[in-house]
Amino acid sequence: MxxxxxxxxxxxxxxxxxxxxxxxxxxxxxxxxxxxxxxxxxxxxxxxxxxxxxxxxxxxxxxxxxxxxxxxxxxxxxxxxxxxxxxxxxxxxxxxxxxKAPPEKPPPAAxxxxxxxQGGPKPPPRPPEDRPPEIDMTATVSAAERLQGMDFEAMSAADIANAKREIRKLVLPLDERRTRRFRPDPAGPVADLRATVRESLRTGGEILGLERRRRVTRPPPLVALCDISGSMARYAQVLIHFLHALSNDRERVATFLFGTRLSNVTRQLRHRDAEVAFEQVAKAVPDWSGGTRIGESLTRFNRDWSRRVLGQGAVVLLITDGLDRDGAEGLAAATERLANSCRRLIWLNPLLRYAAFEPKSQGIRAMLPHVDEFRPVHNLDSLRALVASLSSSQGRPI
Known part of the structure; x- marks a missing residue:
């Protein structure tokens, strides 16, 4: 050229x-x-x-x-x-x-x-000319249906890639809450006297009709606190894709990751390019797959962030297995304060996938009395059930 x-x-x-x-x-x-x-x-x-x-x-x-x-x-x-x-x-x-030896991993853009x-992905190979034998698929389970109920921890790399694509299709229509603000609406149920008087100035003070208004409704804030310790690493890898989809689909979504310390990754997950967002998260979080200090992390969240992100009836997703390295030290008080600061506290625990699960851990017993819902989060079916639950109007008035 x-x-x-x-x-x-x-x-x-x-x-x-x-x-x-x-x-x-x-x-x-x-x-x-x-x-x-x-x-x-x-x-x-x-x-x-x-x-x-x-x-x-x-x-x-x-x-x-x-x-x-x-x-x-x-x-x-x-x-x-x-x-x-x-x-x-x-x-x-x-x-x-x-x-030659492989070079350093290039950035996602490169x-x-x-x-x-190079022309994008290669087309699939052409099938052989010989007609393959017909297989009776009656009473079998499709791959998509099998994927819905498969545990995230048991998934292969290909299954996880398919699960991430399914997660991006989930829509979260959170129930809308009434706010204190009003907006003009000719068919609104409330008469707006101030706007009526202001409009009458156009006609020399004569009131020709009533101005009306309606209360503004909007979805409540959503706050996610996700455990990224060693016991939760496999689940966190998939669930962060769910949180990234929420952050790009809705307003007022705040995401925090915690292991031995608390990290605010809200700004990183708002990047629309998933590869770039996860690369930025990896740089911002130093304690991935390490230990767990749930009590200390919740205490810091209550002290530094709760007043900023838990207003207007926020819903909190607490994603952890409840296995705390420090036992239950300060965990009950921190969870209770968190529950009192939000309208709805939902604990998502992958250990609930076991039918014989019992809350024997000190951390689980300390947190359980203060949550509004205790739900499993280990496969796509559990995520769909969570979306349905968040779309309902349940919750404690605060």
Missing amino acids: TPLSDRPAGPHALAPNLAAFGRLLRRTGLPVGPAETMAALDALTRIDIGDRRQFHAALRAVMLRRREHFEIFDQAFSLFWRDPEAGKHAAMMAMLEGQ RRLAEAM
Whole structure:
């Protein structure tokens, strides 16, 4: 491909390459369609296309809408506009260097760009011409149905990947709560006298009709406290995908992870790109798969965060197996204060998957009297039951 300065002056000479660049961005997962490509073509008529910096700034301004997409775009621009056939060259170099030691794991954006430059995932192999024998599937269980009831701890890597895709389909319609605010509504049940008098000033003080209003309703805040200790690591790996989906689907969702210390990962999980979000969480949490200090973590949450995130009838999800390294020291008082600060405290415990479960641990016995619900969370069916429970109007008035 010729340098920018050696190309014909008109931007329409770049149209085929610009369309190919748009397809590359789509393969990396960016929301770039024909409208963005046409806008980019129009933007090139307003700049000096021989100036690479102007060329880059114009394309990024009209083809992207979110700041988190800048990194992928910049890498794709640098690679594509140097050589649009770079994907094929990269594949050939990878074959030649196959015997070398594997390099350090690239960031998610680089991995996605490399896959896109090589044309995306390979199509499935064509079936053989010989017709396979017919198998009677009567009275058998489908793979999807088997996945719903499979324990997260017993899942293979492929099963976990399928479970993560199913989790993203879950919708959480939390019950809406009335607030103290009102909004104008011509059919509202409450007369708004102040607005009526203000409106009468338009007609010289004569009241021609009553202004009305309605109370605003909105879902309550949702706060998740998730145990990431060694005994919960396998479950936390899947449940954090559930919390990431909630954080990107709803407003006012706060997420905290705890093992030997408490970490606020609300900002990290709000990133829409799941790979980037989990990479940021891994950097922010130093005690993954370590010990557990539930009492100390809940005490710190009550002291530092409860007044910030537990207002307006918040619902709290406490995700832990209740196995505390410090026994039950301070755990009962911390759980009681947490329960008194929220409208509804739901304890999700994977140990409830056992039919013969008994609360013998000191930590479980200390926490159990103060929770509103005690539910299992070990498979997709239990998550669906949780979603149904959160959609109900249960809870303690506070």
